[in-house]
Amino acid sequence: MMKKAVFYHAGCPVCIAAEQQVLDALDRRRYQVEIVHLGEERSRITEAEQAGIQSVPALLLDGATFHINFGASLADVKGGA
Amino acid sequence: MMKKAVFYHAGCPVCIAAEQQVLDALDRRRYQVEIVHLGEERSRITEAEQAGIQSVPALLLDGATFHINFGASLADVKGGA
Numbered sequence: 001m002m003k004k005a006v007f008y009h010a011g012c013p014v015c016i017a018a019e020q021q022v023l024d025a026l027d028r029r030r031y032q033v034e035i036v037h038l039g040e041e042r043s044r045i046t047e048a049e050q051a052g053i054q055s056v057p058a059l060l061l062d063g064a065t066f067h068i069n070f071g072a073s074l075a076d077v078k079g080g081a
Numbered sequence: 082m083m084k085k086a087v088f089y090h091a092g093c094p095v096c097i098a099a100e101q102q103v104l105d106a107l108d109r110r111r112y113q114v115e116i117v118h119l120g121e122e123r124s125r126i127t128e129a130e131q132a133g134i135q136s137v138p139a140l141l142l143d144g145a146t147f148h149i150n151f152g153a154s155l156a157d158v159k160g161g162a
Contacts, residue, residue, distance in 0.1 A: 005106065021142045025086065027108035061102045066149050 005031040006060040008048050010039045014071035018057040022068060031061075038077050045078055086112040087141040089129050091120045095152035099138040103149060112142075119158050126159055 007023055009015035019035065026033060036044050038056065048058070052065045055073045059066045088104055090096035100116065107114060117125050119137065129139070133146045136154045140147045 003106075017145065018147060021145050022140075022147060025084075025107050025112055025142050027106060027110075029108075031106055059103075061106050064098065064102050066099060066103060067151075068147050068149055070148075 002032045003030055003062045004060075005033045005062075006051075007033065007035045007057065008038055008044075008053055008060070009035070009057040010072050010077045011037055012056070012071035014069050015057040018059075018068045018071075022057075022059060038074075045074070049074060083113045084111055084143045085141075086114045086143075087132075088114065088116045088138065089119055089125075089134055089141070090116070090138040091153050091158045092118055093137070093152035095150050096138040099140075099149045099152075103138075103140060119155075126155070130155060 005026055007019060009019060023033060023035070038045055038048060051060050053067070053074055055067050056071050056077060057068045059068055086107055088100060090100060104114060104116070119126055119129060132141050134148070134155055136148050137152050137158060138149045140149055
């Protein structure tokens with residue numbers, strides 16, 4: 001069964017570096033990868049908050065949250081920064 | 082050609098969660114994964130510092146450093162905490 005990976009970001013430089021390298025390293029045979037740009041898909045900010053995401057970029061692996069480096073706080077993303 | 086992934090940790094609970102889930106998600110066909118416990122392999126702390134690692138757990142992917150959540154600072158690991 002495919003596990004789910006969701007990568008939340010906000011287009012920041014730190015986000016893009018993580019997207020390119022971390023997502024490249026994931027095993028796509030076992031993980032279905034979705035990329036969510038919270039600056040553009042603002043309706044999904046609540047979902048990110050509920051998953052425990054405090055900053056971006058962040059990777060949700062099978063429900064567990066991993067913050068990767070630090071690009072921007074979720075509060076900043078909410079504020080439109 | 083295999084790329085190299087090095088996971089640096091210090092045995093902390095945050096480190097173990099990351100080890101189990103993030104390393105599980107890596108594509109082992111393309112990435113050769115090494116796990117370094119800096120508390121036990123103290124001779125490798127300098128190498129981690131030179132890679133830009135400031136806290137553990139951290140994942141070095143093909144030379145790029147990604148801090149994953151926050152378990153302990155490298156200063157604490159050096160101090161033997």
